[in-house]
Amino acid sequence: MNEKYGIILYYFQFQFRRWNRHLIEFGIIPWIAYLLLIAAFVIISYIIFQRVEHAQYLYSAIAIFYMYSQQDNAKSRFMESLFSITDLYLVKVFENLSIAFAFAIFLIYKTHYLTAIGLMASCFFLSIKTNESNFTLKIPTPYSKFPYEFSIGFRKFYLVLAILGTVYCIGLFVENFNLSLVCILLIHFVFMSFYSDKEPKEIVWLHHHSPKDFLLYKIKVAFIYTFSSTIIFLVALCFFFPIDMKIAILLYFLTFFYIVLFILMKYAVFPRVINLPTGIIFFGSILFPPILLLLIPMYYSKSIQKLNPILT
Amino acid sequence: MITIQGLNKSFGTKQILYDIEVNFLQDKCYGIVGNNGAGKSTFFNCLAGLESYEGQIQSQFSILKNEIAYLQAEPFFFSKMTGREYLQFICNARKIANCDIDKRNIFELPLNEYAEHYSTGMKKKLALTGVIIQESTILILDEPFNGLDMHSSLLISEVIQYLKSQGKMILISSHIFSTLVDCCDEIIHLQDGRFVNHYLKEQFHELEQKLRAVLRENVLDRLS
Numbered sequence: 441m442n443e444k445y446g447i448i449l450y451y452f453q454f455q456f457r458r459w460n461r462h463l464i465e466f467g468i469i470p471w472i473a474y475l476l477l478i479a480a481f482v483i484i485s486y487i488i489f490q491r492v493e494h495a496q497y498l499y500s501a502i503a504i505f506y507m508y509s510q511q512d513n514a515k516s517r518f519m520e521s522l523f524s525i526t527d528l529y530l531v532k533v534f535e536n537l538s539i540a541f542a543f544a545i546f547l548i549y550k551t552h553y554l555t556a557i558g559l560m561a562s563c564f565f566l567s568i569k570t571n572e573s574n575f576t577l578k579i580p581t582p583y584s585k586f587p588y589e590f591s592i593g594f595r596k597f598y599l600v601l602a603i604l605g606t607v608y609c610i611g612l613f614v615e616n617f618n619l620s621l622v623c624i625l626l627i628h629f630v631f632m633s634f635y636s637d638k639e640p641k642e643i644v645w646l647h648h649h650s651p652k653d654f655l656l657y658k659i660k661v662a663f664i665y666t667f668s669s670t671i672i673f674l675v676a677l678c679f680f681f682p683i684d685m686k687i688a689i690l691l692y693f694l695t696f697f698y699i700v701l702f703i704l705m706k707y708a709v710f711p712r713v714i715n716l717p718t719g720i721i722f723f724g725s726i727l728f729p730p731i732l733l734l735l736i737p738m739y740y741s742k743s744i745q746k747l748n749p750i751l752t
Numbered sequence: 753m754i755t756i757q758g759l760n761k762s763f764g765t766k767q768i769l770y771d772i773e774v775n776f777l778q779d780k781c782y783g784i785v786g787n788n789g790a791g792k793s794t795f796f797n798c799l800a801g802l803e804s805y806e807g808q809i810q811s812q813f814s815i816l817k818n819e820i821a822y823l824q825a826e827p828f829f830f831s832k833m834t835g836r837e838y839l840q841f842i843c844n845a846r847k848i849a850n851c852d853i854d855k856r857n858i859f860e861l862p863l864n865e866y867a868e869h870y871s872t873g874m875k876k877k878l879a880l881t882g883v884i885i886q887e888s889t890i891l892i893l894d895e896p897f898n899g900l901d902m903h904s905s906l907l908i909s910e911v912i913q914y915l916k917s918q919g920k921m922i923l924i925s926s927h928i929f930s931t932l933v934d935c936c937d938e939i940i941h942l943q944d945g946r947f948v949n950h951y952l953k954e955q956f957h958e959l960e961q962k963l964r965a966v967l968r969e970n971v972l973d974r975l976s
Binding site (some may be wrong): 579583587588592595596640642643645646647648649749750752 | 833
């Protein structure tokens with residue numbers, strides 16, 4: 441085999457081994473995890489196409505969001521020292537194609553050929569981005585007053601947020617209430633993902649708060665920034681679809697409880713990241729929202745226990 | 753004043769610190785010297801409350817950690833966070849109202865750039881600015897001179913002298929003995945997890961001789 445492709449193949453084999461290590465650490469046998477992932481992917485794809493009109497736009501946005509979230513500048517810089525520019529570009533393209541491929545197959549199955557082609561083409565575009573441009577480009581953020589999760593998350597996911605905002609507007613334009621509503625909810629889930637990064641112990645230690653104050657502070661910042669960022673979307677949605685106003689308001693505020701739960705879960709397992717059982721419980725709560733009434737106090741109490749030795 | 757009695761620390765079966773007994777007084781600057789792996793950073797982590805330990809650490813403060821500003825040997829910086837946001841984050845975390853970041857930018861750092869893109873020396877200066885901005889009573893500086901050029905080292909020495917004159921208790925570890933001589937009132941020798949000796953200012957020369965002798969014995973003899 442050509443040496444160049446041999447190196448790239450080795451890189452992907454190595455990534456596969458790393459994935460397996462993560463899964464084992466997460467507490468699941470890799471091949472079971474892959475079967476579950478495929479099953480979950482197919483089921484969720486069906487649900488999206490069943491529930492949302494013009495779902496192909498949202499579906500593509502999710503794919504691009506996922507590809508974008510996988511970009512890591514530190515990793516890119518390291519890889520740049522190993523690979524030539526062409527090889528690095530090829531690696532990135534293959535990485536993005538491997539993600540987009542699954543989504544494209546489903547789009548083709550649903551006969552959205554043009555969207556599928558567009559999605560595959562976006563892989564080449566997303567791979568072009570260089571470290572050099574990141575080095576000099578500082579993305580302004582409206583979240584600098586309370587910097588950390590939102591300021592960093594916004595800079596990482598601004599493109600995804602822009603896409604979701606655009607799809608939301610398309611939803612209004614084509615009079616598709618569900619599409620616009622799902623976009624708002626997805627923006628909230630993107631905000632929630634800002635809290636998924638591992639936080640060093642010394643960063644929590646730095647806070648001059650009691651555990652209770654610390655959690656309330658985190659929740660307050662999340663609430664203020666989420667509300668101030670998306671309330672305008674809700675107002676516009678209610679204006680254009682007054683009949684569906686109640687469901688929009690209900691779901692809008694329901695997602696705040698999920699953000700609260702996610703923050704509490706993060707600190708309930710601190711300093712580790714959220715593990716598989718906690719993740720399953722979280723997704724279970726999405727399927728059965730009333731359980732939030734039980735989970736929020738439970739994880740609040742667990743978080744306090746975990747934070748006590750660090751903050752007091 | 754901080755009183756430490758019978759401090760022991762282990763990671764699994766490996767014991768790092770053994771029966772540490774020491775008093776630290778306000779207005780004083782203490783240096784801690786020891787080889788790599790002697791337990792300096794672990795000792796600081798225990799003192800700051802970042803690590804659990806056996807033994808007692810007592811002070812007049814109800815929550816000691818809230819009085820401590822800690823410069824770690826390898827400060828952590830978030831990706832995609834500017835220097836200004838890093839300092840603002842510290843002010844928020846420490847509940848410091850009216851945080852005049854520009855006034856406190858004593859090292860004239862480019863605060864609007866991402867901190868992750870700073871050079872090693874600039875990162876150290878930013879972290880040190882973060883420590884100073886906290887206005888804490890106790891400062892722990894773990895290897896504050898690492899990665900700094902001569903000018904910056906001198907500047908940091910001056911900053912430490914100033915902080916001492918403001919009545920702060922300062923604990924410093926450094927591999928550069930001369931920097932400790934300039935700043936410290938007392939130097940403690942940490943060897944294999946034990947505080948083997950305390951040296952007052954007039955005895956620093958004696959400590960330096962001892963450290964040089966050990967160095968000659970352990971390294972230079974092997975080289976020759």
